[in-house]
Amino acid sequence: DAKTTQPTSMDCAEGRAANLPCNHSTISGNEYVYWYRQIHSQGPQYIIHGLKNNETNEMASLIITEDRKSSTLILPHATLRDTAVYYCIVRVANSNSGYALNFGKGTSLLVTP
Amino acid sequence: GAGVSQSPSNKVTEKGKDVELRCDPISGHTALYWYRQSLGQGLEFLIYFQGNSAPDKSGLPSDRFSAERTGGSVSTLTIQRTQQEDSAVYLCASRGGGFEQYFGPGTRLTVT
Numbered sequence: 001d002a003k004t005t006q007p008t009s010m011d012c013a014e015g016r017a018a019n020l021p022c023n024h025s026t027i028s029g030n031e032y033v034y035w036y037r038q039i040h041s042q043g044p045q046y047i048i049h050g051l052k053n054n055e056t057n058e059m060a061s062l063i064i065t066e067d068r069k070s071s072t073l074i075l076p077h078a079t080l081r082d083t084a085v086y087y088c089i090v091r092v093a094n095s096n097s098g099y100a101l102n103f104g105k106g107t108s109l110l111v112t113p
Numbered sequence: 114g115a116g117v118s119q120s121p122s123n124k125v126t127e128k129g130k131d132v133e134l135r136c137d138p139i140s141g142h143t144a145l146y147w148y149r150q151s152l153g154q155g156l157e158f159l160i161y162f163q164g165n166s167a168p169d170k171s172g173l174p175s176d177r178f179s180a181e182r183t184g185g186s187v188s189t190l191t192i193q194r195t196q197q198e199d200s201a202v203y204l205c206a207s208r209g210g211g212f213e214q215y216f217g218p219g220t221r222l223t224v225t
Contacts, residue, residue, distance in 0.1 A: 034212070043117075043204050043216030044156065087155070098144050098163055099212060100172075103156035 004088045009108040012082075018075040020107050022088030025069040031092045033064060034101065035073045037084040044087065044103070047073065078111045085109070115139065117217035119205050125223045126195055134190045134220045138207030145188050146214060147180055149201040156204065162188060195224045 005023040012018040024033065035047040048055055048062045050071070055062045061074040075082055087106040091099060118137045126132050138145050147159040158172040162182045173179070177196075182188040192199055202221050206214040 032212070043206070043218055044214075045216070046213035049212050098146075098161050098168065099208065099214070100146055100158045100161050100169060101148075101156070101214065102158060103148075105155050 004090055004104055006086075006088050006104065006107045008105070009110070011110050011112060012075075012078045014080060014111055014113050015077055018073075018078040018082065018109060018111070020073040020075075020086050020088075020109065021070065022073070023070045024088070024090045027068050027090050028092065031090045033062065033068075033071050034089040034091060035060070035062065036087045036089065036101070036103070037082075038087070038106070039081075039084040047086075078109075080111050080113065083109060083111045117205055117207050117215050119203075119217040119220050121220060122218065123221045123223075125225060128197060128224055129194055131191065131193045132195055132222065134192075134203050134222070136188045136190070136205030136207075136217060138186065138188070138205070139209070139215055140186075142207035142209045142215075143185060144208040144214075145182060146206045146208070147188070147190050148204045148206065150204060150219070151201040159190070192222075195222075197224050200224045 032051050034049040036044040038044045047059050050062045064071045085106040085108050087103050089101050120135045145162040148156045150156045160180050161169040164185045165182050177193045180190045200223050202219040204219045206216045208214045
């Protein structure tokens, strides 16, 4: 699996957009980019995933650069409840491991009032 | 609707004892995963089940760890002769036909 690099921590003011970057310069053509988050003392929560095209759902938007070497997760209007550790994961679908995820250290996002 | 449930939520055990952790996946989800999260660390993959079989056990840290799944539903993770380094939160996730995994709340294991 391609390695990912994320900032250790970020701050964002409530109501503003939170832009979380992820570098995955060694990504292969058949690897997807997934984002999960983990709120304190809870299990991780799926946010969004993509392969090449930008994606948007009710939680966030995912912008993937044309060369796919980096991506940005955007929370358009951050709230205090978005304070969490955000994980960027690159993973190929593999019949043996069935999309098992390799979580790194993630980015600790603090949304402030 | 019902999500992934795990039991117990907390378990304190003495070093050397065996423990069993249980996971009830979302009904109908054929894929099930076990992960663990040590204090201040990221999540570490342990094992993956497709139905009742485990095609990938590569993450199990030692032969003291084993897991089984019966009836394509409930899974049990067993740790024999627990050690202090086994202390962690053990998380279970299940997946249906899509990409996303749904995680349970975890079992916090403390080995004294």
